[in-house]
Amino acid sequence: xxxxxxxxxxxxxxxxxxxxxxxxxxxxxxxxxxxxxxxxxxxxxxxxxxxxxxxxxxxxxxxxxxxxxxxxxxxxxxxxxxxxxxxxxxxxxxxxxxxxxxxxxxxxxxxxxxxxxxxxxxxxxxxxxxxxxxxxxxxxxxxxxxxxxxxxxxxxxxxxxxxxxxxxxxxxxxxxxxxxxxxxxxxxxxxxxxxxxxxxxxxxxxxxxxxxxxxxxxxxxxxxxxxxxxxxxxxxxxxxxxxxxxxxxxxxxxxxxxxxxxxxxxxxxxxxxxxxxxxxxxxxxxxxxxxxxxxxxxxxxxxxxxxxxxxxxxxxxxxxxxxxxxxxxxxxxxxxxxxxxxxxxxxxxxxxxxxxxxxxxxxxxxxxxxxxxxxxxxxxxxxxxxxxxxxxxxxxxxxxxxxxxxxxxxxxxxxxxxxxxxxxxxxxxxxxxxxxxxxxxxxxxxxxxxxxxxxxxxxxxxxxxxxxxxxxxxxxxxxxxxxxxxxxxxxxxxxxxxxxxxxxxxxxxxxxxxxxxxxxxxxxxxxxxxxxxxxxxxxx
Numbered sequence: 001x002x003x004x005x006x007x008x009x010x011x012x013x014x015x016x017x018x019x020x021x022x023x024x025x026x027x028x029x030x031x032x033x034x035x036x037x038x039x040x041x042x043x044x045x046x047x048x049x050x051x052x053x054x055x056x057x058x059x060x061x062x063x064x065x066x067x068x069x070x071x072x073x074x075x076x077x078x079x080x081x082x083x084x085x086x087x088x089x090x091x092x093x094x095x096x097x098x099x100x101x102x103x104x105x106x107x108x109x110x111x112x113x114x115x116x117x118x119x120x121x122x123x124x125x126x127x128x129x130x131x132x133x134x135x136x137x138x139x140x141x142x143x144x145x146x147x148x149x150x151x152x153x154x155x156x157x158x159x160x161x162x163x164x165x166x167x168x169x170x171x172x173x174x175x176x177x178x179x180x181x182x183x184x185x186x187x188x189x190x191x192x193x194x195x196x197x198x199x200x201x202x203x204x205x206x207x208x209x210x211x212x213x214x215x216x217x218x219x220x221x222x223x224x225x226x227x228x229x230x231x232x233x234x235x236x237x238x239x240x241x242x243x244x245x246x247x248x249x250x251x252x253x254x255x256x257x258x259x260x261x262x263x264x265x266x267x268x269x270x271x272x273x274x275x276x277x278x279x280x281x282x283x284x285x286x287x288x289x290x291x292x293x294x295x296x297x298x299x300x301x302x303x304x305x306x307x308x309x310x311x312x313x314x315x316x317x318x319x320x321x322x323x324x325x326x327x328x329x330x331x332x333x334x335x336x337x338x339x340x341x342x343x344x345x346x347x348x349x350x351x352x353x354x355x356x357x358x359x360x361x362x363x364x365x366x367x368x369x370x371x372x373x374x375x376x377x378x379x380x381x382x383x384x385x386x387x388x389x390x391x392x393x394x395x396x397x398x399x400x401x402x403x404x405x406x407x408x409x410x411x412x413x414x415x416x417x418x419x420x421x422x423x424x425x426x427x428x429x430x431x432x433x434x435x436x437x438x439x440x441x442x443x444x445x446x447x448x449x450x451x452x453x454x455x456x457x458x459x460x461x462x463x464x465x466x467x468x469x470x471x472x473x474x475x476x477x478x479x480x481x482x483x484x485x486x487x488x489x490x491x492x493x494x495x496x497x498x499x500x501x502x503x504x505x506x507x508x509x510x511x512x513x514x515x516x517x518x519x520x521x522x523x524x525x526x527x528x529x530x531x532x533x534x535x536x537x538x539x540x
Contacts, residue, residue: 045102169244253312
């Protein structure tokens with residue numbers, strides 16, 4: 001890796017960060033310019049993620065082993081300098097984030113980006129923070145990127161107006177500030193026990209930690225893990241999630257679908273790298289806790305889906321079900337389970353993102369008490385008032401068969417999230433269940449996870465079908481909702497991506513299996529960081 005390719009790893013962070021700063025120089029009334037620049041930036045992020053995928057797979061060899069690629073910021077060698085690491089897992093998450101970000105931003109330019117100031121700046125900052133969290137090879141810089149994405153998310157979740165949105169946002173902000181404090185305490189304790197925060201260096205030092213310091217290390221890891229579990233929506237610390245996501249604007253909620261997966265990613269990364277079988281006295285640390293916490297979260301989310309009366313609440317509780325499924329699968333471990341959970345992570349994130357984009361058009365003409373909280377069409381004068389008002393003159397095209405379009409997309413989402421064949425949601429859940437049946441002796445927790453996976457799928461089918469009947473197929477006096485192509489296209493893109501997961505399930509699953517095997521090989525990650533080339537030097 002030489003020349004400009006050497007700097008490709010930092011581009012997913014640097015590009016949105018630089019463009020967001022550039023957009024601050026333009027007045028809010030330059031909407032068209034901001035939209036074009038933001039869309040071009042996020043489209044470029046999709047292209048960069050594809051190029052990084054080509055890089056870490058040695059030319060799209062999906063089932064071929066390949067070494068991670070490390071990048072030294074400031075040209076200081078690890079563990080003294082900041083290092084970014086691109087491997088199969090991090091690049092997978094980059095591509096997922098970029099695709100979801102592009103579709104959410106595309107949907108937002110229909111009108112949602114005008115309901116508050118600096119939408120595009122905050123959106124790009126959020127992408128920069130998320131990408132940085134996936135790429136960083138240092139726990140302290142993980143905290144830095146978490147704060148960047150959280151700061152941007154505070155502005156986005158408050159984007160617009162309304163008492164419910166403001167109240168939910170303040171709860172969200174307070175919880176995440178408290179969680180950040182836990183993050184710092186955990187980082188400090190781990191540093192006290194090991195003397196380093198570089199992940200590759202930690203992987204080498206943790207097996208050598210004296211027995212008298214193991215309590216500090218385990219305590220720090222537990223506190224740090226609690227911070228990640230809060231961000232993942234683990235029960236009983238998930239009370240904030242469904243309300244906050246329901247109050248957010250649809251494109252913001254769709255992008256937030258990836259935010260819980262940031263916590264899942266970090267737990268998976270640290271569990272495999274720092275607490276694997278070669279980690280001495282802390283091997284398998286907290287695996288049983290992850291299993292039971294994940295199962296409890298799944299049960300709570302399933303009950304929430306059955307009790308919810310609005311689509312936005314159902315979507316929020318489904319995120320809890322998916323987080324619980326992923327956490328329980330991480331706790332059980334094994335290459336086959338890990339590959340299956342990665343496929344499930346991608347499928348569920350894309351599907352719930354599409355559902356959040358469908359929710360508002362589906363309920364647009366429904367009475368206030370029977371649908372999700374209404375967000376009225378934004379109207380601005382030249383001086384920008386910052387308020388939302390209903391616009392009687394809002395242009396839109398009454399697409400023939402609007403109900404059919406929305407109904408078809410809604411049914412597709414229902415089948416995906418419920419895990420019915422032959423779509424990618426079914427393939428993902430079937431793969432998890434098949435992996436759990438792999439061992440000669442199936443544990444009681446595996447049986448319990450299988451049962452809850454099936455029950456949660458049935459609950460999702462019931463909840464979404466009930467909501468669909470109320471909102472789409474019940475005769476109404478109102479005219480069909482108005483839709484623009486800008487609103488329909490992003491939904492179609494996400495559903496098409498889910499369809500591609502089904503059609504190309506074979507090669508994609510090969511990639512997931514190779515990624516799972518690579519996660520179990522700590523030596524490759526450590527070697528890549530230790531021998532990362534400096535700028536201008538030829539890499540491996």
